[in-house]
Structures are given as structure tokens and as C-alpha cells.
């Protein structure tokens with residue numbers, strides 16, 4: 001069953017009054033974020049860091065990108081699984097996506113752009129770079145809120161945190177089902193292997209998530225200012241299993257194409273569960289682990305582990 005009730009997913013306002021450390025509403029907002037991640041594994045952030053001009057520009061840029069010939073798009077390859085072009089898969093024929101590594105750096109955006117447009121496309125490069133920087137800022141704020149809400153020593157979240165995070169932006173297009181009998185599966189159920197994922201879409205809905213102990217998929221409307229913040233397997237393991245990592249999928253209910261952007265954060269170096277999250281009541285459930293190692297494990301031997309595989313990979 002699918003509930004379309006928007007109110008079923010928690011919404012958190014990320015206006016400056018709530019998301020500036022030390023402001024009056026900072027502490028309660030940190031609590032709301034943590035609570036949402038524990039119960040739902042995700043929430044809708046209302047965030048105005050991406051203005052309406054940038055929102056419009058980025059989705060026009062995506063249309064231009066997916067209109068490129070398939071041979072060009074297939075040049076988007078990577079040594080890391082799920083970082084490059086994915087498409088033409090018989091089980092999910094509506095789905096096509098590409099990845100831009102180190103997305104919050106100008107170099108990352110330049111190298112992706114010059115691969116797709118050998119003669120250059122400055123507008124695309126600047127637009128997606130501006131987008132990635134703004135959404136990476138939101139991701140940093142969410143990380144910081146969760147650290148603070150758990151009372152974790154501030155040293156663990158220092159000003160270098162942004163450098164210890166690798167950002168991948170994935171551009172995705174789901175074409176509308178064409179024939180009447182074409183299945184409407186956009187993307188099958190899975191969890192993300194990232195630390196945090198932040199999803200943003202054009203006006204076409206389709207994302208559905210499964211909350212903790214849930215028995216129905218939650219579908220919802222997204223506004224141009226809505227960003228779905230979602231925990232990945234690595235965040236669940238870091239939190240010693242406090243944070244939920246929600247299975248999610250995409251179902252296409254109309255014939256219009258859906259475009260989405262996912263910013264996936266991956267922690268560099270070894271991830272340790274903070275000592276504040278281990279005690280007699282919460283014995284350590286995961287060994288120190290590597291985020292990209294977890295990703296590679298999920299895609300080992302050409303097989304995909306769509307479910308949360310943190311326990312299999314680094315469970316105690």
C-alpha cells in the first residue's frame with residue numbers, strides 16, 4: 001500500500017533561524033533531525049540554499065545532459081561502483097543515471113563537463129557546481145546537527161569535516177512508461193551505501209520510502225524547496241544502529257519524465273563508532289570500517305546487495 005500523505009514524512013525547516021549553530025531554535029532542530037533519522041531514516045528538509053533560478057537552471061541542465069547520445073553518456077565511467085553511467089538495464093528500462101565525483105569542487109565539475117562536452121559547456125559546469133556546493137552545505141549541517149544531538153565531542157566534527165567527505169552527485173532520468181503495459185518501476189527497492197544522501201527532483205513525484213518497522217510505502221509530494229535527506233548504510237553503522245537506513249524505490253505514476261539529483265556523501269578514511277554511542281545498553285555492533293569498502297562489498301562479483309548490508313560487511 002502507498003500512502004500519499006505528505007505529512008507522513010517529517011519535515012524540518014532549514015531556514016537560518018533553525019540551522020545556525022547557537023541560534024534559539026538550533027538545539028530543538030537538532031533533536032527533530034535526529035528523531036526523524038532514527039524513526040524514518042529520512043526527512044524532508046525545506047531549504048532555500050538553492051534559489052528558484054538555480055533550481056530551474058539545474059533541471060534544464062539535466063535535460064541537456066540526458067539528450068546527449070548514449071555513446072557520450074557511456075564515457076562516464078569510474079573505478080568505484082555506481083559512480084558512473086547506469087542505464088539500458090532490462091529490469092528497470094525507465095532508468096538512466098550518471099555520476100559526477102568530487103562534485104563540490106570546481107575540478108570535479110570541470111572534468112565531468114569536459115567528458116560530456118569536449119568543446120566545453122561553461123553554463124552546465126557552473127550550474128551543477130553551484131548546486132553541489134549548496135547541497136553539500138546542507139549535508140554538513142545535518143551531520144553537525146546529529147553529532148550535537150548525540151552529545152558527541154566537538155573535536156570529532158571539526159572545521160575539516162568537509163574535506164573528510166567525498167561528494168558524488170548522481171543525475172537521474174526516469175522516462176515515463178510508454179506502452180500501456182510497460183511496468184512503472186523506476187528504481188527497485190534498495191538502501192544507499194553512502195553516509196547521507198540528499199535527493200531533489202523536478203515536479204514529478206515517484207520516490208517512496210519504508211520507515212522503521214513500516215508495512216507500507218510512503219509516497220509524498222516534493223516542493224521546489226524540498227530536499228529529502230536520507231541515511232545510508234554507513235550512517236546506520238556509524239550510529240551503532242540507532243539511525244534507520246530506509247529501503248526506498250521509485251514508481252512512475254504518469255507519463256512525464258522525472259529528473260532527480262542525488263548528492264551522496266562518503267566518509268574518507270576509517271569510520272569508528274563514536275565512544276558516546278557505545279555503552280552497556282548499546283554494545284558495539286560494528287567494527288571500524290571503510291565507507292567505499294562497504295560500497296564495493298555491496299556490488300561484489302557483479303551482484304548487488306540491495307538491502308542494508310552493514311552487518312554483513314562489518315558487524316561485530
Ligand SMILES: O=C(O)CCC(=O)C(=O)O
Nearest residue numbers: 172192199207250260262
Ligand atoms: O530518484 C530518486 O529520487 C531516488 C534515487 C535513488 O534512490 C538512488 O539513486 O539511489
Ligand SMILES: [Fe+2]
Nearest residue numbers: 190191192248
Ligand atoms: Fe537510493
